[in-house]
Amino acid sequence: MNNLLKVALAQISPVWLDKEATLKKIESSIAEAAAQKTELIVFGEALLPGYPFWLALTEGASWDLKVNKEIHAHYVRNAIQVEAGELDAVCNLAKEHSIAIYLGIMERAKNRGGHSIYCSLVYINEQGEIKSVHRKLQPTYDERLTWAPGDGNGLQVHPLKEFTVGGLNCWENWMPLPRTALYGLGENLHIAVWPGSDHNTKDITRFIARESRSYVISVSSLMKKTDFPKATPHIEAILEKSPEVLANGGSCIAGPDGEWLVEPVLDTEGLIYHTLDFNRVYEERQNFDVVGHYSRPDVTKLTVNRERQSTVAYTD
Numbered sequence: 001m002n003n004l005l006k007v008a009l010a011q012i013s014p015v016w017l018d019k020e021a022t023l024k025k026i027e028s029s030i031a032e033a034a035a036q037k038t039e040l041i042v043f044g045e046a047l048l049p050g051y052p053f054w055l056a057l058t059e060g061a062s063w064d065l066k067v068n069k070e071i072h073a074h075y076v077r078n079a080i081q082v083e084a085g086e087l088d089a090v091c092n093l094a095k096e097h098s099i100a101i102y103l104g105i106m107e108r109a110k111n112r113g114g115h116s117i118y119c120s121l122v123y124i125n126e127q128g129e130i131k132s133v134h135r136k137l138q139p140t141y142d143e144r145l146t147w148a149p150g151d152g153n154g155l156q157v158h159p160l161k162e163f164t165v166g167g168l169n170c171w172e173n174w175m176p177l178p179r180t181a182l183y184g185l186g187e188n189l190h191i192a193v194w195p196g197s198d199h200n201t202k203d204i205t206r207f208i209a210r211e212s213r214s215y216v217i218s219v220s221s222l223m224k225k226t227d228f229p230k231a232t233p234h235i236e237a238i239l240e241k242s243p244e245v246l247a248n249g250g251s252c253i254a255g256p257d258g259e260w261l262v263e264p265v266l267d268t269e270g271l272i273y274h275t276l277d278f279n280r281v282y283e284e285r286q287n288f289d290v291v292g293h294y295s296r297p298d299v300t301k302l303t304v305n306r307e308r309q310s311t312v313a314y315t316d
Helices: 019-035 066-077 088-097 141-145 170-174 176-183 198-212 235-241 279-285
Strands: 004-011 040-043 100-108 117-124 130-135 158-160 163-169 189-194 215-220 222-224 245-254 260-266 270-277
Touching: 004 019, 004 215, 004 245, 004 260, 019 040, 019 088, 019 270, 040 189, 040 215, 088 100, 088 117, 100 163, 100 189, 117 163, 130 163, 163 170, 163 176, 170 189, 170 198, 176 198, 189 198, 198 215, 198 245, 198 260, 245 270, 260 270, 270 279
Parallel strands: 004 040, 040 100, 163 189, 189 215
Antiparallel strands: 004 270, 100 117, 117 130, 158 163, 215 245, 222 245, 245 260
């Protein structure tokens, strides 16, 4: 049944800013999903090793404040360098269980010097190969105090059974042109990853599905005040102003008609399963196809730069 795809939405919390412990939790979720014969598992934005919640709690915009410098340094140390093989165990699980994975990471990009970090969405196929690393084009609001802006290299899609999957990070999903870049590549299963909270997922998930006549999977993480590890630098300053719930989930799935298949799930940690039928894509494209019969490329057309950006080009 090549038209059917079983998916799992991993609505879990990180072991905040601890990449080794968070990796173990991710690996456990993959094994659990594989035992249920899942073919695609999706994790939330920046799950590995966690979202920079401290910025809103510790005067993140204050210049030269030691607390923010020291937490930032801790954050960078716990970011992932893909080239160093830090996702090898995840890739091995993907291959062992023939399961594809979308994983939100903080990437310490080697080709940009290795000191700045990017909010990246990694796609690992069912053969355990990393096929794309999409660096978030535009960090949002206070995220810009710790994340660098990415590039278009990761605006790519991937075959998975009869589906063509692509993904964007958080508020990138509100950007019409990156969405169109993926539509133009044939995307019909859109992955939207978020740090958490239904106020992000409850509207845009259904909108993208209805606009694109595609399945849309939104996956959010969870985070409570009690989830901050006690060993975190300046934990007292973080906890002083922290709300009890920082991210309540909201993971969900909309079908190609824009209607809910799985409504936003709140405050529940674990894996959410559903099986998608590709035939529904063809049914809904009958009356609207945003880059096909309902487009006018002679009037409007998008140009996409997918070159991986770097500061220095070496000729040796």
